Amino acid sequence: MRPETETELCEIIRGAAGPLAVRGGGTRGRAVAGAVLETGGISGIRLYEPGALTLVAAAGTPLAEVEAALAAEGQRLAFEVPDLRAVLGRAGVSTQGGVVAENAAGPRRVQVGACRDFCLGVQFVDGRGDLIRNGGRVMKNVTGYDLVKLLAGSRGQLGVLTEVALKVLPRPETEATLCLPGLSDAQAVAAMAAALGSPYDVTGAAHLPGQGTFLRVEGFEGSVCYRAGQLAAVLRGFGVAEEVAGPWAAIRDVAALVDVPGDLWRLSVRPSDAPGLVARMGAEAVVYDWGGGLIWARLAPGCDLRARLGDFVGHATCLGGGDAQAEPAPEPAPVAALAARLRAGFDPRGIFAGAV
């Protein structure tokens, strides 16, 4: 099913007798129970006001179309949407709705936040087939429950997004990346903590074992030059930082793990715990992002990483890639109970019950 309008989508959901599997560009590729409901027919940029830093797009709009429109005006989505197709061996074309439904976030998350932090408003159809608008199309306060934050990251469990309003930002004039070579994982996490704790507005802090520890600053030329110099001085205790071409697209897309076989795992952890966890997990290869708060790891197919690590602060999600299907981290009981109540409220008939 591929509705072309919101009205058609409402009718499909009202008339649905069983579960529906919501699909944007399908890059996530997880098989979900139910008849496939594609959002690609509800597409197009509906409003773009560069001066107001806002863009409104129908949910099925290809992400590339949004990015091209922004680039033409010297603007961008600040949250750096990862493209995991290569590392997961998936095809498809990401849609703007899919990006919001996944609450996408790349390396810049350490400074600006995730997609959710840039969502001004949403329009979606719930499990009853009702069209709901929440938030606004401009950057001002809106009263009532903040469903925008709830829908961002909901992965199709609460309803089908049909439109999203986003705050966009100007592209910075320039950027600089410092690289510290040869650090151990523990030294790298300490260096990244020192950089992120400095007043120099670091917008990326990643460690690629064997390749180096990378730190990024962005902004106006004079400011970037000054901050990169100060940052190098802050990091002197970890070695001499060299300025290099930033490998940020490769870090965002986890390119270092593309040719490594096995299942792809993503762990959200306390940065200071990260090196110890990596030492215990027996991974084929890892990438540290977000100052060590995010670990990407390739593990032998079928490995139960959660069982191997036991209790730790954070969570581990298997994204598949080898033999495995994407498997979200289990939620703690109170969160699961809250999520179940929300799902029952938005989708009393269980139309989106297959979504995970």
Ligand SMILES: Cc1cc2nc3c(=O)[nH]c(=O)nc-3n(C[C@H](O)[C@H](O)[C@H](O)COP(=O)(O)OP(=O)(O)OC[C@H]3O[C@@H](n4cnc5c(N)ncnc54)[C@H](O)[C@@H]3O)c2cc1C
């Ligand atoms: C397994 C996997 C997990 C990923 N997880 C993340 C992540 O956690 N963070 C990140 O930054 N990037 C993630 N990405 C990368 C990237 O952000 C997403 O793949 C991509 O943006 C999704 O867009 P899509 O249109 O292809 O969505 P799809 O792959 O079609 O769908 C992704 C999810 O969103 C739901 N969805 C799609 N469109 C809508 C809609 N209009 N309304 C409601 N629900 C909808 C689907 O049901 C599905 O659960 C992931 C990629 C993969 C392959």
